[in-house]
Amino acid sequence: MRMVDIIENKRDAKELSTEEIQFFIKGYTDGSIPDYQVSSLMMAIFFQGMTEKERADLTMAMVESGDKIDLSKIEGIKVDKHSTGGVGDTTTLVLGPLVAAVGVPVAKMSGRGLGHTGGTIDKLESVEGFHVEIENEEFINLVNKNKIAVIGQSGNLTPADKKLYALRDVTATVDSIPLIASSIMSKKIAAGADAIVLDVKTGAGAFMKTLNDSNELAKAMVRIGNNVGRNTMAVISDMSQPLGFAIGNALEVKEAIDTLNGEGPEDLTELCLTLGSHMVVLAKKANSLKEAREMLERVMRDGTALETFKTFLISQGGDASVVDDPAKLPQAKYTFELEAKEDGYVSEIVADEIGTAAMLLGAGRATKESVIDLAVGLMLRKKIGDQVKKGESLVTIYSNFEDIDEVKAKLYANITLSKEKIAAPILIHGEIT
Numbered sequence: 001m002r003m004v005d006i007i008e009n010k011r012d013a014k015e016l017s018t019e020e021i022q023f024f025i026k027g028y029t030d031g032s033i034p035d036y037q038v039s040s041l042m043m044a045i046f047f048q049g050m051t052e053k054e055r056a057d058l059t060m061a062m063v064e065s066g067d068k069i070d071l072s073k074i075e076g077i078k079v080d081k082h083s084t085g086g087v088g089d090t091t092t093l094v095l096g097p098l099v100a101a102v103g104v105p106v107a108k109m110s111g112r113g114l115g116h117t118g119g120t121i122d123k124l125e126s127v128e129g130f131h132v133e134i135e136n137e138e139f140i141n142l143v144n145k146n147k148i149a150v151i152g153q154s155g156n157l158t159p160a161d162k163k164l165y166a167l168r169d170v171t172a173t174v175d176s177i178p179l180i181a182s183s184i185m186s187k188k189i190a191a192g193a194d195a196i197v198l199d200v201k202t203g204a205g206a207f208m209k210t211l212n213d214s215n216e217l218a219k220a221m222v223r224i225g226n227n228v229g230r231n232t233m234a235v236i237s238d239m240s241q242p243l244g245f246a247i248g249n250a251l252e253v254k255e256a257i258d259t260l261n262g263e264g265p266e267d268l269t270e271l272c273l274t275l276g277s278h279m280v281v282l283a284k285k286a287n288s289l290k291e292a293r294e295m296l297e298r299v300m301r302d303g304t305a306l307e308t309f310k311t312f313l314i315s316q317g318g319d320a321s322v323v324d325d326p327a328k329l330p331q332a333k334y335t336f337e338l339e340a341k342e343d344g345y346v347s348e349i350v351a352d353e354i355g356t357a358a359m360l361l362g363a364g365r366a367t368k369e370s371v372i373d374l375a376v377g378l379m380l381r382k383k384i385g386d387q388v389k390k391g392e393s394l395v396t397i398y399s400n401f402e403d404i405d406e407v408k409a410k411l412y413a414n415i416t417l418s419k420e421k422i423a424a425p426i427l428i429h430g431e432i433t
């Protein structure tokens with residue numbers, strides 16, 4: 001088999017065979033096929049697309065390119081949740097303990113990553129003593145015992161995807177739905193998921209800015225999952241404004257605690273109940289979404305969800321007393337209010353720009369080497385549709401430095417008030433099964 005023929009086939013819109021796809025992924029991973037041939041193929045795929053069969057083959061070839069996590073010793077159906085990323089997205093912190101509390105095994109492998117705030121692990125490290133450096137065996141035991149554990153990324157997962165993603169990044173071939181979909185799905189499958197709930201974000205703060213693109217990406221991922229034997233569904237959720245109120249690491253942990261206690265922001269609570277219900281059904285712990293939702297609402301009400309969170313923290317070295325006393329979380333030295341300059345209704349909160357403002361405070365990582373300040377961030381006091389009086393706070397800024405002019409300017413530039421009444425945005429734009 002020759003790489004040049006594979007490129008030519010794709011260029012001419014022929015369907016690649018399973019063997020051709022395995023050949024180029026294997027050759028690219030082991031270094032026998034050079035970057036220039038693979039970038040040419042990526043560009044051909046960008047223009048010609050991929051059939052459903054090709055997408056499934058590409059996903060599985062990437063899964064097979066490295067290690068796979070073996071979760072077979074964990075009892076039950078392992079349902080993973082994946083979000084395509086947004087601003088102040090506290091869902092993972094809430095969903096883990098929430099679904100674990102009704103018996104769904106949550107075996108989460110997580111990373112730190114770059115972004116407006118840290119990854120799930122960074123956020124959890126706001127809790128004194130909490131750590132994810134545990135052995136695989138202990139990880140498995142903890143999930144069986146508590147139904148939830150988080151471990152840091154380990155092993156050599158989907159090396160083909162890492163190499164391809166880096167190449168696509170510099171060859172203008174990231175924005176291809178088949179390539180994005182197989183990239184994301186390969187990582188979930190290699191991490192051991194039996195079933196997958198996808199939270200595909202849409203809007204200004206999302207990777208996919210339009211509803212149409214978000215729908216297409218969701219459909220592509222759901223088809224791949226189901227075609228390779230993993231029960232998969234997607235929820236399309238709004239990211240035109242940040243989710244919940246908190247954007248920052250310790251602030252989001254506090255928000256997660258409130259939400260697990262049934263006292264969280266309305267949008268975050270609703271999204272967690274929606275995604276959670278699907279996870280419970282896919283894990284076969286309930287027969288219907290209605291039943292699943294009732295189970296989740298019950299554990300929020302009766303304190304079981306919060307207890308599960310505490311047990312999880314303690315099991316991984318954390319000081320669970322923060323749950324009852326969130327003042328023990330890292331605290332910023334200064335707080336400032338961003339005061340409304342006029343009366344009106346909030347009409348726009350540009351999510352990614354608000355995220356950037358949180359980064360300016362030090363809440364996120366710009367490069368792999370950046371050190372996150374866990375204490376700092378933003379608390380939105382108003383969301384789209386809310387009425388505001390002049391002088392009222394739009395945002396509370398938590399900072400460890402006094403000069404926040406740049407942050408304030410960014411916030412003012414990206415929160416718009418209107419004289420007319422505005423409706424709150426729709427939270428759930430659709431579901432794809």
Ligand code: URA
Nearest residue numbers: 165179180181183184
């Ligand atoms: N995120 C991924 O993991 N892969 C892509 O290709 C794009 C976004």
Ligand code: CA
Nearest residue numbers: 088243244246
């Ligand atoms: Ca939030």
